[in-house]
Amino acid sequence: MVRKGHLKLSFDDGRADFLLPEDGKLEKSNLTTFIAENSMELIIPFSQESADKIFSSNIHLHSLLFINSTVESQKTLLEQSKVVAKEFKGKMLFIVIDVTAALSHVLTYFGVSEEDAPTARVINMDTAKKFSIASEDLSPDSLRQLCQEVVGGTTQPYYRSEEIPEDWDKKPVKVLVGKNFDSVTQNSSKNVFVEFYAPWCRHCKELSPIWDQLGEKYADHDDIIIAKMDATANEVEAVTIDGFPTLKYFPAGGKEVISYTGKRDLETFSKFVDAGGVLPEEESDADDDEDEDDTEKAQRVTARAAHPPAMTAHSISATGREPAIHITKASIGEEGHQLSSAFPEVVRAKSDILLPSSFGFQLGMEDGEQVGDHVGWREAVNEKHHPVDSLF
Template sequence: MSRWSILALLLGLLLVAAPFSKHQLAAASDEYDDDDEDAPSAPKDDDEKDVVVVTVKNWDDTVKKAKFALVEFYAPWCGHCKSLKPHYAKAATILKAAVPDAIIAKVDATVEESLGSKFSVQGYPTLKWFVDGELVSDYGGSRDTEGIVNWVKKKTGPPAVSVEDADKLKSLEADNEVLVLGYFSELKGADYETFKSFASKTEDVAFAETTSAEVAQAAGLEAAGTVAVIKNFPGEAREVAVSSDLSGLEAFVKGEKLPATIEFSQENSGKIFNSGIPKQLILWASPDELAADAEVMSAYRAASKKFKGQLVFVTVNNEGEGSEPVTNFFGLKGASSPVLLGFHMEKNRKYKLSEPLTAASVEAFAASVADGSAQPEYKSQPVPEDPVEEGVTVVVGKSVDSVVMDPTKDVLLEVYAPWCGHCKQLEPTYKKLAKRFKKVSSVVIAKMDGTENEHPSIEVKGFPTIIFFPAGEDKTPIALEGGDRSLKALTKFIKSKAKIPYELPKKSGGAEEAASEKDEL
């Protein structure tokens, strides 16, 4: 599960790169099977006419010779790659005309494995930025057409576009849902340098600058040394927010660059998760309840204005195709709507409003999520009557404290997803491991379904995640790093981390098994 794929679920997510929750939620929405890694590469269609197909053979003649290149490393079976495809193709067409020095390219990393390995590609899609044929950075923008275009323009051009007349401003507004315009008497001085520095570091919105009073007036600016955030969101009236506090420019733009509420979707995931605001409110509701004139939506929008810049207010149509990641991530199958949720990306904490949804309760709940006083909720399946399956102890959220946190046990925990191909490949090895330690009473080999169970002490950034919890009062988790999950590697990992001394029972079966045992130890 890639990072963009977590709330890329959620959404890494509906990822680019972020904490577990963002990735897990995204991963849950993947439309591919991890096992299908040998699927053939799909041919490029007409919509991708401006996307350059790169292989090992033509790398030097394309990326190496380009002044600028944005390269997507993808897999044909990857659900997130499929979702990105139309946005990437449209961005390529726009940028072909707007930035002729840049190429927008793609590499089928399942075929061109050496390229993926060379540039440390570990998930799909991975986008990387090259200048004069040399890798400079990973892509850091949102994964929609506008985000890709703005990011490449920012990387290849000036931090802010100069605007001399109102017609140019109107044209820029037509091309950008959000435009930040700075008005200065002259393009120098401390205020201007503050504006230019912030513009150069901010990649998810477009910036413009002007010394024209006509342009300033069209943007609602009266005095020089002021900044306007001009918003033209689909279905909403043009809105302008103005600030004269250049020292608070970052907070001002962060609070104004999103609409009052934003729909959860693959296209909007970058805006939600790369907004710079780690906390979100999520209204999971029916289409009628999300209607502009609905009482629930009115209360939600009213709260969004009071907590601008502190929370991202997300809506989820629970009858829509894109609702499944959120429904699964928060355990809402069969729930009655509306449901108001809170989510803290950086800490992977989830919250739920437990009382009826009213204007007062929405505002109070939003305040508690914003100030950190809300009590988090964690999913858990029922504790199984017989928790041992073929030697592996089955753990759920409610039994983590009694099993995994038991100070008298060294515990190896695998957090898996039922749909994860890599987890399925690991299963027989993990069962052998449990059998190997069956008579070692101080060691517990355990597993937990990470899609149905959570615990604040367990951080999961992908499936499977393998964590060792050493015996003792300080149960500080130790994650297994690297891709070697063989019986030998797992046995050595336990041996090196266990606090309670033990001896594995000797195998019987001749020289071959004796040699195998020696390797494991």
């Protein structure tokens, strides 16, 4: 029904009014977005089918309710939470995730176990910051308060952390987790060189013996710490991980953190550490050459995305670093056209070719093949294996 000034449409949640601009012109794109967002349920049951609508929405605050669908009291809590979802409609998407479903990567990304249900998490898709609520405190009122604080910017995000190992400092290479990261790296008298790794990463495995040698070399230096952290199980606010391994040097006295981009051999590492976080001069020239190589490779990858029938995505190793989104042995089908139109440039990080960590396409994998750890809950959803040529 169209009346002067607004368009009235009926949805499952009742009526929604689309306000027309002052000139009275109706833009198709605006109306399409309005219909798409209002046609979704107040609390959207998550599935592969609903994922596309969720991640293509213009609403980038997502409130996730984790429940066990076999527990009646939790189903009742979900129903009661619809009142809160209605209050924040247009500001936040509400999504329910059944912890009994096959979504282990999503649960891992948010640090939720099946035993934690019912619980809630809120994520800002623009910043990837996550906000939590204690399981025992979850109620419509506490959920409302969490959402208000996130929208108002008055609450702090949370970061995953493993427990601190008892022997974390007993070996030459110290083991960091989220809970001891700041106390070690912010030490005013220590220079700390940290490897952020992923257990599955091939380049990290190749680096491991060299990193151990580096730890042995500086084990007796009181002002130098060589450390490592599993960045798939621990998160810290100060560091953004876009590929593995990521190497960061934290100078004593809280000075600016330095990203290491040089060769990964004991000699170059040693020169870097001895110089207080400065790469040898010859490394800068080598990096420039590598940048040019990566640029050419980035252009080739983008060009291939525009011609999917001839494209086979494969691991492109330039300097030995695995991307957070790692394309390996995945063939991209016809819908790969979307890739080149939505993301005309791939991301370079002096490493393998990276696709933007925020992109919502799903790379098909052969059965049994493992893709690299993804960044973001959208990518965690897509971690599950699917047939080759399945790109949504």
